[in-house]
Amino acid sequence: MEIPVIRNVLEANDRIADVLRKMFAERGILCLNLMSSPGAGKTSLLERTLRDLSAEFRMAVVEGDLQTDNDARRVAATGAQAVQINTQGGCHLDSGMVLDAVNRIDLSGLDILFVENVGNLVCPAEFSLGEDLKVTLLSVAEGDDKPEKYPLMFHISAVMVLNKVDLLPYVDFDLSAATRHAKKLNAAIEVFPLSCRTGEGLSSWYDWLRKARAGKKG
Amino acid sequence: MHEMSLIESVVRIVREEQGRHGLSRVLKVTLENGALAGAVTDALEFAWEGLTRDTDLAAAEFVVVEVPLRVACGGCGVEFAPEDRYFMPCPACGLEFGHRVVAGRELRVVGIEGE
Numbered sequence: 001m002e003i004p005v006i007r008n009v010l011e012a013n014d015r016i017a018d019v020l021r022k023m024f025a026e027r028g029i030l031c032l033n034l035m036s037s038p039g040a041g042k043t044s045l046l047e048r049t050l051r052d053l054s055a056e057f058r059m060a061v062v063e064g065d066l067q068t069d070n071d072a073r074r075v076a077a078t079g080a081q082a083v084q085i086n087t088q089g090g091c092h093l094d095s096g097m098v099l100d101a102v103n104r105i106d107l108s109g110l111d112i113l114f115v116e117n118v119g120n121l122v123c124p125a126e127f128s129l130g131e132d133l134k135v136t137l138l139s140v141a142e143g144d145d146k147p148e149k150y151p152l153m154f155h156i157s158a159v160m161v162l163n164k165v166d167l168l169p170y171v172d173f174d175l176s177a178a179t180r181h182a183k184k185l186n187a188a189i190e191v192f193p194l195s196c197r198t199g200e201g202l203s204s205w206y207d208w209l210r211k212a213r214a215g216k217k218g
Numbered sequence: 219m220h221e222m223s224l225i226e227s228v229v230r231i232v233r234e235e236q237g238r239h240g241l242s243r244v245l246k247v248t249l250e251n252g253a254l255a256g257a258v259t260d261a262l263e264f265a266w267e268g269l270t271r272d273t274d275l276a277a278a279e280f281v282v283v284e285v286p287l288r289v290a291c292g293g294c295g296v297e298f299a300p301e302d303r304y305f306m307p308c309p310a311c312g313l314e315f316g317h318r319v320v321a322g323r324e325l326r327v328v329g330i331e332g333e
Contacts, residue, residue, distance in 0.1 A: 003239050003330045007231045009224050009249075010325060123220065126256050152254050155319065180315070184306070187292050187316025 013127055016095035020102065020130025024113065030216040031113045033129050035153060036137035037146075038119030041163040043071045044196035045137065045205075046114055050078035053206060057111040057213065062101040064093040064118045071116060081105055092123035095130060111213055125152040132216060133158040140164050140173040147181035155185040159208065162193040165200060221261035224325070225269050231327050232275065241332035246279040248329030253287040255325040285324050292316025 024031045034042045060081035063072040072084035083101045117124040136157040138146050147154040160182050179191045194201030251257050259282045266280045290297045293313040300306035307314045
């Protein structure tokens, strides 16, 4: 006999993601899932953001890496709470890992929780972590066709940060081509070319953060 | 992607449903694999074969149905299946971007046959 069944293969992850989503909603915390390939600048963006907006928002970070607590240390140096997850070999964070980490954070009065995912443009896209929005970084040293080559990641992201624009004179990266590729599968994606190093373009990213934060609170 | 861990989840789902419906034998399992789901059909089949070998599920037929990408035009709403994943002008109005994904993100068990 044929059993009527429709069951999502990733339901176990999604169930815990729902728990996280509820936790954040109850406390009015904006949760952002930061993704990119290794070295695009996720941690640098967090360092700048945590320092520059420290007076405006109370923020904390969950860091994800295979090994080391390098990123958690960098982030903690800004004064923000940071918890490091080591996947030991896992190529993405899943909701179970994030729940464990979140349970080690003092959530009281928190405005924004950043989850810095493992550097990887493929696997993290598939695993919801209970976040409100996904932010994907691409550096101008990586090639402007990456949104085309990794469609799911950019399809599900609210923001594409194009980092390291200070390197534009030295690379063949076409900002408008990268933007066009991303908008093909996601017309609403917001694009912020910036440089964590020089500070150029950061104010637009901060304005977006403020808007997103206000949206969650209200 | 993580076909091995995905198939572990599939096996768990099949066992749960087998128990829920009192099936003594599973004859066939059907999985939908959407074009945007990120799972490779060959690898799913390979993982299933590896994980069910020497179990009673080894005799079950494992079918993966690939679901093509289907979008609704961001401008006029007409649904179509783009031939090219990266360049998809709407056949009705020509709009090239901003389409909504209607199908192709699924990764789910959609059929279990047993007795």
